[in-house]
Amino acid sequence: MDKVAIVIDSASCLPQEIKNDYQIEVIPLNIHSQGKTHQDGINITPQQIYSLQAADETVTTSAPSPGTIVESFHRLAEKTREIxxxxxxSTYSATFSSIQSAIDIAKRELPKLRIELIDCCTGSAAQALIALTAARASALGKDLNEIISKVKQAIPKVKISLVLDTLKYLQKSGRAPKIGAWATSLLKLKPVVADRMGHAHLLGMVRSRTQGIDRLVKAMKQKVGRKKINIIVVHSDLEDEAEELEHRLLGEFNCHEIYVTEVSSVVATHIGPGAIGIAFCPEE
Structure with a gap:
């Protein structure tokens, strides 16, 4: 029997190693700037996003069209019967709604293909860890219902927090409180934010990135102690700092697997350069 195909979107910031090892299909979200539309990870990079932001150009994002999603279903239908x-x-993006429309079309065009849709209730590297859970189960030959069960168990356990350079870009996308953006700009503070089931929460502000990272690590220790965990360190244009954080986490936690990845272009649009964060979940 063919393995269940795992498909995610580019907002997941999926590390290349995970994508390659488990053949996970990544569907790009759209990025719009200067009158042009780009596909995340296809014809625009995070570095180009940072340059546009530095030039104060307007950059926006949108979900892939139902037609694009249906095309991906047709490709996968050549290799599997279940997706x-x-x-x-869905609180961050219209992608969920676009996929629902695509599934309605696929039911008519691909009646033998079973497609199940799950809202991860998070994004960025936390979404990638959920995809890793699903992909591992698929690789072990678990059926679709078993994989869905594992994913639903994982969703509330996956956590992600970040230290941003500014709330300016989250504010532009409507995902940050105005008072937070004002304070970080005026007082030169760095916000510490966390995702809680699809909502960005401001945990506090710190005077330096180092203080923010210390806060993230302390919070992790309180949650997981010495439990075995999987980690993704995610960053926007902070490769050296991310690698340093990886080494620190390896020394301070019981890491089963750990990855370092730069944010995707669509996430870079919403958080800007100079951000670093940690996504983690217990190893089952």
């Missing part, structure tokens, strides 16, 4: 589609939180 699990994991999406960025």
């Amino acid at each position: 699990l589609r994991l999406t960025v939180a």
Whole structure:
């Protein structure tokens, strides 16, 4: 029997190693700037996003069209009869709704293909960890219902927090409180934010990135102690700092697997450069 295909969107910031090892299909979200539309990870990079932001150009994002999603279903139907589609939180993006429309079309065009859709209720590297859970189960030959069960168990356990350079870009996308953006700009503070089931929460502000990272690590220790965990360190244009954090986490936690990845272009649009964060979940 063919393995269940795991499909996610580019908001997941999926590390290349995970994508390659488990053949996870990644569908790009759209990025719009200067009158052009780009596909995340296809013809625009995070570095180009940072340059546009530095030039104060307007950059926006949108969900892939139902037609684009249906095309991906047709490609996968040549290799499998079952697909699990994991999406960025529906509170962050219209991707979930676009996929629902695509599934309605696919039911008519591909009646033998079973497609299940799950809202991950998070994004970025936390979504990637959920995809890793699903992909591992698929690789072990678990059926679609078993994989869905594992994913639903994982969703509330996966956590992600970040230290941003500014709330400016989250504010532009409507995902940050105005008072927070004002304070970080005026007082030169760095916000510490966390995702809680599809909603960005401001945990506090710190005077330096180092203080923010210390806060993230302390909070992790309180949650997991010495439990075995999987980690993704995610960053926007902070490769050296991310690698340093990886080494620190390896020394301070019981890491089963750990990855370092730069944010995707669509996430870079919403958080800007100079951010670093940690996504983690217990190893089952």
